Amino acid sequence: MAGLYRTETEMSLGNNVIVTQMTQAINWARKYSFFIYPFITACCGMEFMSVAGPRYDLDRMGAAFPRFSPRQADLLMVVGTISHKQAPILTKVYNQMTEPKWVVAYGVCTVSGGFYDNYSTVMGIDTLIPVDVYIPGCPPRPEMVIDALMKLQDKVQAETLEDHVKGPALVTAANKL
Structure with missing residues (x-):
């Protein structure tokens, strides 16, 4: 194995012990245990629901069962058009x-407002909350969701402990209750 370097202490422990950094161990566990909260508002929801079926097997990504309370979730899937009336709820x-x-x-309407270029539509949810992965398409294919989850897994694996806390979304005039 080229590039594999073990210290003398690690070699003395034998093959029964794995030495790693705490951050890497935490991130490895987190990247395979996403707790999804689906925020579905429009037509992309039908395509998103097909991803949850057995054909695409989100279990292998660690994202099988949706949570029905945001307090139990760590992955927000925003699916469909977001209006200015829905912005404070999101x-x-x-x-x-x-x-x-x-x-x-998830979907071009969520990413950029889609073809609803009018006064009532939010032109991309990244104006309201920070977005980690964008899935374009109208509607996106289920394979694109799997690709996005793999990209998110890579992002989670590369995070440091300081990156974990993002804090609350900024409240602007557009999204006040």
Whole structure:
């Protein structure tokens, strides 16, 4: 194994002990245990529901069962068009989530407002809350969700402990209750 370096202490412990950094161990566990809170508002929801079926097997990504309380979730899947009336609700849901938390924007309407370029539509949820992964498409294919979860797993694995706390979303005039 080229590039594998073990110290003398590690070699004296034998093959029954694994030595790693705490951050790497925590991130490895977190990247395989996402607790999804689906925030579904529009037509992309039908395609998103097909991802939860046995054909695409989200269990292997650690994201099988949705949570029905944001306080039990760490991954917010925002699916569909977000109107300005829904913006405060989305911000409140995000702020109620546990740390560390991640957000995936699913569909072109969530990412950029889509073809609803009007006064009532939020032009991308990244104006309200921080987004970690974007999934474009109208609607996106289920394979794109799996790809996005793999990208999110890579991002989680590379995080440091300081990156874990993102804090609450900023409240602006557009998303006040």
